[in-house]
Amino acid sequence: MEITPKYMNRLIVSFIFFSLSWIMFSQVTFVTDSFSDHYYGKVYVADTTEILSPGWIAIYKKGTDKELIRVEAEDLAVSYTNNSVEVNVKELPYGEQSVIMYEDFNFDGIKDFAIQDGQNSCYHGPSYQIYLAEKGQFVFSDEFTSLAQNYCGMFGVSSEDKQLYTMTKSGCCWHQFARFDVVQNKPREVYRLEEGIDFSIPQFFNTTIFEWNGKKLVETSSVRNLSVDIKDCLFSFDIPAKKKKVVLFNSDEYITYAFLNEFNEVEYFYPNDKDTASFELTTRNESDTLRFSTKDAQYIIYNTDTKVGIKVITKGKIYDMPGDVYSRESGRMFYLFDYGLVNLRGEDLRKWLPALSD
Structure with a gap:
């Protein structure tokens, strides 16, 4: 078959079209604005065909389009729905956790932001940077961020108890659960439960509780149970x-x-x-x-x-x-x-x- 110049041009155009289509499909910047009347977010995903992709997340003020927060990430885990990204999904501890969470973390009556920065929590789980609302701005909090980095995924929030909750684990056989009050705009651990197998005698299951005594966290009980029938x-x-x-x-x-x-x-x-x-x-x-x-x-x-x-x-x-x-x-x-x-x-x-x- 003789390839004419006209046919060659069609091949080139088709190749360019499909290449551009692939690029457009793989690299996408999503806009999401349903979570707030005052702010909206942009989520850039370098490759939507991958479960984890490099990208960035930014928060803007509506009306002025002023960028307030930007977080770069090597491994974003983005959930999509109706050609957009999901926001405020928090299925703790191992379920789906969205890249943007807009919630009052320090119980001052004003919502704050948790922005996913990768998969840096336990067992390569989602991790977040926390920005607290302060005088019309959002200020990075190292103390709150540590709760969303050093445990398993994002921390839980109980508005009724005014407490934060974390969980972490090591393998199948050791778990830790903790509760935090917010004091002077910082989380303070007031309760911790550690449970796991006693590796010296695997038939024993140990549970230790630590509680805040007004000055520091102290051990208040330690129980050893027999885990064998x-x-x-x-x-x-x-x-x-x-x-x-x-x-x-x-x-x-x-x-x-x-x-x-x-x-x-x-x-x-x-x-x-x-x-x-x-x-x-x-x-x-x-x-x-x-x-x-x-x-x-x-x-x-x-x-x-x-x-x-x-x-x-x-x-x-x-x-x-x-x-x-x-x-x-x-x-x-x-x-x-x-x-x-x-x-x-x-x-x-x-x-x-x-x-x-x-």
Whole structure:
């Protein structure tokens, strides 16, 4: 086929047209003005075909078109609707969070701006720069911005409580939740809850609370819970008179003892140091006895077909805490030898009677 000059010109025009169309589609500046009667925003996106794109966000005053705020970003996550960008979307902590938020952050009755500056919060989540309304201007706040950078996404706002809320995490197994008052136009942390797995003993789940005491944030409570289902433990029983529970469980091939209250909180556990701790188990036909000692006391768990309990010997006194045999999980303890537990010693002294001949 012979390519004539006329046909070549058509090819060139078509190529230019499609190239311009692609450029126009990829690089877009959106205008959004529905969030305020006094201000509007522009959002420039370098490549709308990408989930994350370089760009910038600017806020202008209506009527004068004066630029009040401009924030550059390497990674904007823009949500589009009806050929525009969404504003004031805040699905905390992991949901959609728009590039512009217009809300009263310092509870002075005047709305402020949060402008997305990239994905710099936890786990490459959206981060924001905060500009507070002040005498007709918007002033950058380093203190408020830190709340939208150092946690997971944008912070929450409770106008009713006049408090700000943050959340952050590390992996699957540690979370932090915090609340802030606003004092002298700055956020002040007044409450923090940290919860997560105790990595030294993964079967424990720790919860620690810090509260403002008028001068500083101090620890006010720390609770350790057993996160393992009782039915999955090696051995357990209730002590009804004390509203307590004795539990033995396998922690990385080490037998571990825990003494729980009625709220499943761990009041005491052993061992603290797996390398120096040991349990001594003696089993007979009619009974099991498990012993372990600390520097302050000796513990004896006794178990027969008709009774179960624990004795604590300390300072020359014996404290006997009988358990409920009907609450007992796993029956006898001789099978503990089958687990190959590193810190379990002892003897299986059960004697087997010869079978009767016919």
